[in-house]
Amino acid sequence: MIKFKLFLKYFAFIMLVALLAIQFFHPTKNESGDLTNDISTVYTMPVDVQEILKTSCNDCHSNKTIYPWYTNIQPVDWFMADHVNEGKEELNFNEFASYRIYRQFKKMDEIMKEVKENEMPLTSYTLIHGNAKLNETQKQTILNWAQGISDEMKSKYPADSLVNPKKRVKKDDD
Ligand code: HEC
Secondary structure (H helix, E strand, C coil): CHHHHHHHHHHHHHHHHHHHHHCCCCCCCCCCCCCCCCHHHCCCCCHHHHHHHHHHCHHHHCCCCCCCHHHHCCCHHHHHHHHHHHHHHHCCCCCHHHCCHHHHHHHHHHHHHHHHCCCCCCHHHHCCCHHHCCCHHHHHHHHHHHHHHHHHHHHHCCHHHHCCCCCCCCCCCC
16 A cells, blocks of 8 residues: 555656656647738638638638747647647648639638637637637628639639549548
């Protein structure tokens, strides 16, 4: 019994030291804010859409994350960096203009799907950022906007430029 208590003490001590030690390691923050290839350089971005993206999506889908104080505490920072990297890889509104046409088209489709099915913003995010949760009006605003861009693309580009030329089943760059 005594041995077990001693073990627990050592264990707690080692955990504490580990927790302190990881505080010195932080991933690079997503704060470049580079807008060279922003979506607004190629498509109309109404102010209400911009506002919604800013409060509900851009922390994970842009070149600029707003970091609340507690993200300075590890391992929260790693958890957050993971979401940001994964989110940006899938969709980055600040890099949108650099995507090939078929990818832009597909992203609009995915945005509508994710918003309709309440998949985005991620629940782990809205639990903390209550105001990021989309209400019905905001959802409709995003859906109308994405549909508008989709329609605009259909009339502007030849139909075959809207499909991935390689037609692979699951694409790395989708
Ligand atoms: C907390 C971070 C976070 C926020 C906020 C967030 N996303 Fe995401 N998003 C992710 C991550 C991580 C992925 C990739 C993994 C996945 O699909 O779940 C992703 C994937 C996506 C995808 C691609 C899905 C697919 O089919 O591959 C779309 C589209 C998307 N998000 C749209 C949005 C929109 C629109 C908003 C705002 C209304 C938003 N996201 C808010 C983290 C976030």
